[in-house]
Amino acid sequence: MVPMTLQEIAEAVGGALHDVSDPGAVVDRPGVIDSRLVEPGALFIALPGEHTDGHRFAEAAVRAGATGVLAARPVGVPAIVVPDVQDAMGALARAVLDRLKAPTVIGLTGSAGKTSTKDLLAQVLETMDTTVATPLSYNGEIGLPLTVFRADESTRLLVLEMGSRGAGHIKYLTGIVPPKVGLVLNVGTAHVGEFGGGKESIAVAKGELVEALPVDGLAVLNADDPYVMSMAPRTVAPVLTFGVQAGDVRAIDVELDAAGRPSFTLTYRGESAPVTLGLHGAHHVSNATAAAAVAIGLGASVQQAADALTGARQLTPGRMDVTERTDGVTVINDAFNANPDSMAVALSALTAMAGGGRRTVAVLGEMRELGEESEAHHAELGRLVARSGITDLVAVGDWEARLVHTWAVEGGVNGTLVPDRDTALDLLLTYLKPGDVVLVKGSHSVGLEDTAMRLAKPDAMGITC
Numbered sequence: 001m002v003p004m005t006l007q008e009i010a011e012a013v014g015g016a017l018h019d020v021s022d023p024g025a026v027v028d029r030p031g032v033i034d035s036r037l038v039e040p041g042a043l044f045i046a047l048p049g050e051h052t053d054g055h056r057f058a059e060a061a062v063r064a065g066a067t068g069v070l071a072a073r074p075v076g077v078p079a080i081v082v083p084d085v086q087d088a089m090g091a092l093a094r095a096v097l098d099r100l101k102a103p104t105v106i107g108l109t110g111s112a113g114k115t116s117t118k119d120l121l122a123q124v125l126e127t128m129d130t131t132v133a134t135p136l137s138y139n140g141e142i143g144l145p146l147t148v149f150r151a152d153e154s155t156r157l158l159v160l161e162m163g164s165r166g167a168g169h170i171k172y173l174t175g176i177v178p179p180k181v182g183l184v185l186n187v188g189t190a191h192v193g194e195f196g197g198g199k200e201s202i203a204v205a206k207g208e209l210v211e212a213l214p215v216d217g218l219a220v221l222n223a224d225d226p227y228v229m230s231m232a233p234r235t236v237a238p239v240l241t242f243g244v245q246a247g248d249v250r251a252i253d254v255e256l257d258a259a260g261r262p263s264f265t266l267t268y269r270g271e272s273a274p275v276t277l278g279l280h281g282a283h284h285v286s287n288a289t290a291a292a293a294v295a296i297g298l299g300a301s302v303q304q305a306a307d308a309l310t311g312a313r314q315l316t317p318g319r320m321d322v323t324e325r326t327d328g329v330t331v332i333n334d335a336f337n338a339n340p341d342s343m344a345v346a347l348s349a350l351t352a353m354a355g356g357g358r359r360t361v362a363v364l365g366e367m368r369e370l371g372e373e374s375e376a377h378h379a380e381l382g383r384l385v386a387r388s389g390i391t392d393l394v395a396v397g398d399w400e401a402r403l404v405h406t407w408a409v410e411g412g413v414n415g416t417l418v419p420d421r422d423t424a425l426d427l428l429l430t431y432l433k434p435g436d437v438v439l440v441k442g443s444h445s446v447g448l449e450d451t452a453m454r455l456a457k458p459d460a461m462g463i464t465c
């Protein structure tokens with residue numbers, strides 16, 4: 001983080017110093033909300049959490065070396081006290097950004113693939129200049145400031161994943177950190193229940209990103225997605241498009257290898273270069289092409305973008321993480337989250353990886369946040385499992401899982417319904433046979449990530465398969 005004194009931080013956020021003997025004490029390590037991550041010189045930010053209140057850890061944070069605490073009330077250790085800690089984080093992020101040497105800010109949003117694309121993009125941009133990107137999936141009102149705090153004077157490119165659960169969210173984020181480049185990946189069914197009004201209203205909300213761009217900025221839009229393309233008139237920035245079916249920056253001649261890893265030719269204005277991705281699943285073609293379009297828009301050559309994509313690796317766990325077990329079982333951990341679109345791409349990756357000859361076991365948890373469309377989407381998922389030719393299904397959960405199970409079994413799939421992830425794990429430890437390909441996927445709150453990790457490393461649990 002750019003060095004700032006407690007006094008300067010207090011001024012930037014409109015806070016009052018409490019228990020501070022030295023207002024000139026310097027914060028020069030990133031602000032953090034988890035006291036276990038405090039480094040000497042950091043600012044500890046006390047937020048109320050789901051299970052506990054950050055203020056309880058203020059003292060421990062200062063003991064661990066934090067210069068001070070950003071808090072909603074005095075905490076008995078040096079603190080900047082503000083009426084609203086989250087708002088203050090935004091104000092501080094803005095102040096930090098103003099002190100940086102004007103890095104190019106790239107914001108990206110979409111219903112699915114933000115984190116995957118952000119990771120690809122960061123790996124391409126790193127070949128161009130010093131880059132800081134959102135860690136993991138820190139894409140909201142708290143994650144965005146936390147990302148900005150990690151930047152320093154050497155940062156030239158700042159990549160920010162921006163999530164949206166409704167109108168005004170992205171506007172709030174771009175108000176804190178105005179982007180120069182805005183990438184919109186897709187408009188799908190993620191969080192559709194929270195939006196109300198379906199895809200149109202999701203497009204309205206996600207389009208706030210391109211509305212925030214300046215005339216000398218760049219809007220990077222998905223030519224394959226009409227909802228994304230409908231955002232073009234909402235920006236004053238020039239538009240660069242990407243896609244597989246169409247687009248200025250395009251992926252052509254797409255192929256998948258036996259492990260479901262795509263390769264394709266990246267093209268732009270008559271130039272072309274081959275890309276072979278180390279990531280699994282056809283959906284990454286669109287994500288990679290989007291990342292290439294941003295890099296090309298910022299001056300990379302097609303070859304440079306293609307080479308960086310070929311060298312890129314999976315950075316964030318839980319997204320199509322593939323483990324080949326020693327007993328010949330392949331475990332695909334895509335359990336970080338799920339919605340109808342991402343279920344569809346994951347199922348197609350599962351069948352691609354099985355190559356027709358192996359047993360395919362889909363371990364599917366519920367898709368949450370679908371509102372009143374939930375029933376229809378779960379029934380359709382069951383039908384899709386059957387249509388895709390998946391041999392075995394383990395549906396995990398309550399009535400939604402029952403729907404998936406019923407429709408899949410109706411279509412000829414060997415189905416088992418289990419109530420929770422622990423029962424699923426118990427079953428799978430004996431169910432899986434050498435040669436199986438197993439996909440584990442469900443909404444984050446179903447908790448299947450843990451199941452997937454245990455299945456991927458059964459030896460670590462003392463279990464022999």
Ligand SMILES: Nc1ncnc2c1ncn2[C@@H]1O[C@H](COP(=O)(O)OP(=O)(O)OP(=O)(O)O)[C@@H](O)[C@H]1O
Pocket residue numbers: 110111112113114115116117137139163185186190283284286287318319320334336337341342343345346
């Ligand atoms: N381009 C895409 N189209 C459809 N599904 C995708 C695409 N890219 C990734 N996915 C699927 O979506 C899941 C989530 O991917 P990722 O974490 O990259 O998305 P996200 O937009 O960051 O999600 P979140 O809203 O949870 O932050 C992946 O596991 C994958 O199955």
Ligand SMILES: [Mg+2]
Pocket residue numbers: 114115116136137138139161
């Ligand atoms: Mg994400």
